[in-house]
């Protein structure tokens with residue numbers, strides 16, 4: 001198969017990093033994005049042994065920075081075939097009546113507006129070429145609300161709505177749109193949610209085997225390897241021990 005260029009947001013950790021590693025070994029050229037420049041540099045150095053890799057360091061919350069970063073790509077990187085909108089996190093797990101404004105802003109600004117800002121800059125390339133594939137990382141939290149999940153769930157419900165809307169609006173251009181909605185995946189996600197508190201961060205995974213970033217990367221590769229006439233529109237994936245946002249078999 002011909003080489004394709006994939007831009008991955010949130011490539012410095014977890015699902016995005018695992019996806020970068022897998023795609024590097026499967027004929028993709030990579031534009032790796034994230035805020036942590038040193039991690040991008042290390043990953044670029046590692047993956048350059050397998051494929052062509054470039055990096056862009058920006059905060060998805062800052063539209064001017066997103067625009068500047070993507071516009072800075074040299075001509076040989078501009079024909080982006082695949083956009084993986086993966087950057088995102090939960091911030092806090094508090095009841096709505098005591099939730100923090102800073103946490104709410106972070107989740108709406110990163111998970112929703114950040115996804116829109118990056119898409120806005122990449123879409124002209126895809127509509128112009130009448131081809132492309134957008135993969136949005138949603139969540140089971142975008143399908144079911146759970147106690148104290150309030151704003152994180154709202155942000156992922158928004159991702160679900162945006163994915164469906166993108167699929168409709170981009171249908172005329174032959175652009176594929178996929179959402180992947182995982183349950184519990186052990187990454188840095190929980191550490192970010194609980195602001196570095198390792199005890200709290202490990203609790204969701206106690207007594208069960210969670211998904212790993214590499215499990216989601218495998219699914220992303222499968223989605224990208226579907227023939228041109230096939231699009232996997234919406235995938236929900238749980239660890240076997242999980243049946244819903246709130247039902248997990250432990251021990």
Ligand code: NDP
Pocket residue numbers: 009010011012013014015016033034035036037058059060061086087088089090110137138139140181182183184185186187188189190192213
């Ligand atoms: P990680 O915390 O391991 O990775 C999050 C990534 O997002 C990092 O690379 C981080 O890079 C990037 N990121 C966060 N904020 C920003 C920002 N403001 N600007 C640019 N990049 C940012 O978590 P996961 O790998 O688990 O999460 C990836 C996606 O998967 C998220 O959208 C998450 O909501 C979703 N998801 C995760 C699940 C889980 O259980 N882990 C389950 C369902 C969905 P950097 O800090 O370098 O900027």
Ligand code: 8X3
Pocket residue numbers: 138139140141149182183184185245
């Ligand atoms: C991450 C999964 O259940 O922690 O989106 O919200 S959950």
